[in-house]
Amino acid sequence: MTDSPSDNSHSVATETIRRSLARRYRQERHFRRWALSAVLAAASVVTLLFASIISNGYSAFQQTYIRLTIYFDPALISTPDSDPAADIPRVLITGDYQGLIKQSLRTRFPGIGKPREKRDLYALISPGAAYLIRDMLMERPDLVGSSKVLWVPADDDVDMLIKGHIRRDVREDERRLTDHQLAWIDQLISEGALKKRFNGAFFVHGDSRDPELAGIRGAAMGSLFTLGITLALSFPIGVAAAIYLEAFAPQNRWTDLIEVNINNLAAVPSIVFGLLGLAVFINFFGMPRSSPLVGGLVLTLMTLPTIIIASRAALKSVPPSIREAALAIGASPMQAMFHHSLPLAMPGMLTGSIIGMAQAMGESAPLLMIGMVAFVADIPQNLSDPSTVLPVQIYLWADSPERAFVERTSAAIMVLLGFLITMNGLAVVLRRRFERRW
Amino acid sequence: MNTLSEDLLISRRIGLSISTEDLDAAEVAETNRDTVGDYTVFDPKITARDVNVFYGTKQAICGVNLDLGNYEVLAMIGPSGCGKSTFLRCLNRMNDTIAECRVSGKIHLDGENIYHQNIDEVLLRARVGMVFQKPNPFPKSIFENVAYGPRLHGMTRDIGTLWDIVESSLRKAALWDEVKDILEQPGTSLSGGQQQRLCIARAISINPEVILMDEPCSALDPISTAKIEQLIDELREHYSIAIVTHSMQQAARVSQRTAYFHLGDLIEVGATNQIFSDPLHPLTEAYISGRFG
Numbered sequence: 001m002t003d004s005p006s007d008n009s010h011s012v013a014t015e016t017i018r019r020s021l022a023r024r025y026r027q028e029r030h031f032r033r034w035a036l037s038a039v040l041a042a043a044s045v046v047t048l049l050f051a052s053i054i055s056n057g058y059s060a061f062q063q064t065y066i067r068l069t070i071y072f073d074p075a076l077i078s079t080p081d082s083d084p085a086a087d088i089p090r091v092l093i094t095g096d097y098q099g100l101i102k103q104s105l106r107t108r109f110p111g112i113g114k115p116r117e118k119r120d121l122y123a124l125i126s127p128g129a130a131y132l133i134r135d136m137l138m139e140r141p142d143l144v145g146s147s148k149v150l151w152v153p154a155d156d157d158v159d160m161l162i163k164g165h166i167r168r169d170v171r172e173d174e175r176r177l178t179d180h181q182l183a184w185i186d187q188l189i190s191e192g193a194l195k196k197r198f199n200g201a202f203f204v205h206g207d208s209r210d211p212e213l214a215g216i217r218g219a220a221m222g223s224l225f226t227l228g229i230t231l232a233l234s235f236p237i238g239v240a241a242a243i244y245l246e247a248f249a250p251q252n253r254w255t256d257l258i259e260v261n262i263n264n265l266a267a268v269p270s271i272v273f274g275l276l277g278l279a280v281f282i283n284f285f286g287m288p289r290s291s292p293l294v295g296g297l298v299l300t301l302m303t304l305p306t307i308i309i310a311s312r313a314a315l316k317s318v319p320p321s322i323r324e325a326a327l328a329i330g331a332s333p334m335q336a337m338f339h340h341s342l343p344l345a346m347p348g349m350l351t352g353s354i355i356g357m358a359q360a361m362g363e364s365a366p367l368l369m370i371g372m373v374a375f376v377a378d379i380p381q382n383l384s385d386p387s388t389v390l391p392v393q394i395y396l397w398a399d400s401p402e403r404a405f406v407e408r409t410s411a412a413i414m415v416l417l418g419f420l421i422t423m424n425g426l427a428v429v430l431r432r433r434f435e436r437r438w
Numbered sequence: 439m440n441t442l443s444e445d446l447l448i449s450r451r452i453g454l455s456i457s458t459e460d461l462d463a464a465e466v467a468e469t470n471r472d473t474v475g476d477y478t479v480f481d482p483k484i485t486a487r488d489v490n491v492f493y494g495t496k497q498a499i500c501g502v503n504l505d506l507g508n509y510e511v512l513a514m515i516g517p518s519g520c521g522k523s524t525f526l527r528c529l530n531r532m533n534d535t536i537a538e539c540r541v542s543g544k545i546h547l548d549g550e551n552i553y554h555q556n557i558d559e560v561l562l563r564a565r566v567g568m569v570f571q572k573p574n575p576f577p578k579s580i581f582e583n584v585a586y587g588p589r590l591h592g593m594t595r596d597i598g599t600l601w602d603i604v605e606s607s608l609r610k611a612a613l614w615d616e617v618k619d620i621l622e623q624p625g626t627s628l629s630g631g632q633q634q635r636l637c638i639a640r641a642i643s644i645n646p647e648v649i650l651m652d653e654p655c656s657a658l659d660p661i662s663t664a665k666i667e668q669l670i671d672e673l674r675e676h677y678s679i680a681i682v683t684h685s686m687q688q689a690a691r692v693s694q695r696t697a698y699f700h701l702g703d704l705i706e707v708g709a710t711n712q713i714f715s716d717p718l719h720p721l722t723e724a725y726i727s728g729r730f731g
């Protein structure tokens with residue numbers, strides 16, 4: 001009907017496109033540069049963070065030990081009126097192990113008479129050394145009466161001196177170590193009897209008032225128990241709720257109300273969940289205070305909205321044609337969900353759950369409310385033992401005055417980050433596995 | 439640059455060819471929309487009476503009466519958006535999955551109202567299979583795609599029989615030779631046309647009584663199309679088939695009866711050769727002579 005476009009209009013159109021192309025490519029270059037600089041900025045901040053944490057914390061993985069020759073004096077270990085042969089372990093519990101160490105130190109540095117100097121000498125060794133000797137004897141009662149060379153942990157002030165955090169060049173009364181103590185330490189060093197060794201205790205001990213004895217094990221176990229409960233409850237409940245809301249719930253005002261509430265819950269400050277846990281789980285149901293059980297329940301409440309929202313989004317992103325295909329071949333709605341939609345949505349659900357779990361892992365505020373901030377020296381053995389968690393432990397140590405807790409704080413952060421990285425790695429592996437199935 | 443301007447040119451030419459020429463818009467609006475021709479058959483498998491479908495407040499199907507006979511192929515033709523897919527989806531209650539969709543009227547399968555509350559949709563959909571307009575294979579292996587239905591309905595517990603079902607279904611869908619060596623690969627990795635044939639194989643794997651096909655050949659080359667048409671012809675011996683198509687030639691080749699839809703109305707229904715050689719309604723006549731659509 002009309003004639004075809006002339007050659008002239010062609011070249012005009014081409015020219016217009018060519019001009020706009022240059023602009024489009026320029027925009028693209030700009031955008032790339034912006035994106036790259038954003039990524040670099042983020043990466044450098046993360047690097048800085050890691051560098052500062054690691055440089056502060058790596059020294060906590062070493063601890064100063066002192067070599068002592070200890071004579072397991074039967075006179076100090078068993079009291080005269082008890083019969084050692086009859087009930088050895090009972091006797092061993094009450095032995096004067098501090099006395100053994102003092103004795104050994106006195107023979108090491110003879111000729112110290114003044115009580116004050118003696119006290120300074122004894123202060124070189126960690127008070128926890130006595131318990132180590134006790135535990136050793138409990139295991140091998142036959143050692144009583146013999147003597148043995150042992151490496152025992154030094155006091156945290158000695159440790160700090162060796163690690164360079166206590167200066168020698170200030171006046172004696174401004175220093176945490178006396179001139180005498182410095183001389184003894186130098187003597188021990190020159191004899192090779194004072195050394196930094198790997199701090200295995202950090203990974204096997206619970207919390208302690210003495211930094212050289214404080215370990216991460218208690219908090220790590222607490223975190224493990226707490227997160228175990230959180231995961232075991234929030235993932236199935238969250239996914240089930242998302243499935244129900246997404247595929248089976250009738251569309252009415254009630255479901256709208258529920259949806260609005262779930263979205264609101266995701267924005268509630270976490271400490272409120274702590275208050276709720278205190279009121280409901282501890283005061284009403286009478287569950288044990290400070291326990292991973294209550295902590296896990298509280299964190300479940302906190303994580304559920306995140307998981308539900310992420311799971312619903314994952315389900316929504318599954319193309320409806322897949323579900324229709326399943327229904328059309330005679331699958332029930334349930335089968336269509338579990339055979340097709342759910343596996344397809346699983347990677348997204350896992351991502352959401354991992355984000356929720358990582359959040360829960362780093363959460364401390366709600367746990368403060370339910371008493372998981374208490375000083376707990378024992379390592380929790382089950383879900384109702386009092387315990388604390390890694391972030392709360394970090395908070396507690398960061399709050400402690402001793403210099404040696406500074407490095408332990410950073411070390412605990414490193415352990416927490418290690419946990420998180422492991423968890424995320426696990427999530428990636430899981431996601432791969434699910435993705436490979438189709 | 440060249441190809442771009444060529445594309446522009448081509449699209450302009452297409453734009454020219456789509457103009458409606460002779461048929462006056464007023465004439466279309468005023469013509470009677472009552473169904474012309476006999477919508478009943480002697481031996482019906484499905485009978486639809488006074489079917490109305492609404493999407494929200496919008497009516498997509500207006501009072502359609504139509505029968506699908508046993509062992510016949512019924513073609514549904516009509517311009518895009520006239521409600522062919524919507525009507526087809528009523529026949530296996532797939533419209534139930536759309537929240538805002540409401541269906542009224544009576545649809546009987548073997549004399550049973552399929553919208554009666556006692557009817558099990560799952561069983562209904564196993565009896566009335568469907569091939570969708572857009573290929574929608576499961577993101578699973580080709581084998582799993584076809585084996586899913588038989589396994590779901592417990593048609594076989596024996597893996598050998600299952601293999602036989604998969605092979606024969608794929609053969610019937612003219613896909614076997616292309617995929618017999620890659621059965622473990624995902625169905626989504628096939629080409630569009632292959633995916634559509636996979637969906638056909640999946641639909642016939644459970645031996646439905648009725649097969650609803652929504653433009654099964656729209657993405658296929660002439661050779662595959664010929665194979666599918668041959669399959670439809672063979673299936674007719676045992677099943678009833680309703681097929682939506684935009685190809686008048688295809689409708690003429692495979693169907694015994696043809697129904698022409700227009701804006702939600704069933705305009706004309708009759709024997710295929712009568713519709714194509716001697717349409718009674720002016721709208722039908724306009725459509726099949728290619729004057730609009």
Ligand SMILES: Nc1ncnc2c1ncn2[C@@H]1O[C@H](COP(=O)(O)OP(=O)(O)OP(=O)(O)O)[C@@H](O)[C@H]1O
Nearest residue numbers: 493498516517518519520521522523524525536571
């Ligand atoms: N899910 C839906 N929601 C709302 N409206 C819909 C929906 N599906 C279809 N419609 C409307 O119903 C009418 C009929 O659609 P339908 O898909 O049945 O057309 P069709 O005849 O199959 O067209 P085509 O040949 O293009 O496939 C259209 O106007 C469309 O806009």
Ligand SMILES: [Mg+2]
Nearest residue numbers: 522523571652
């Ligand atoms: Mg359609």
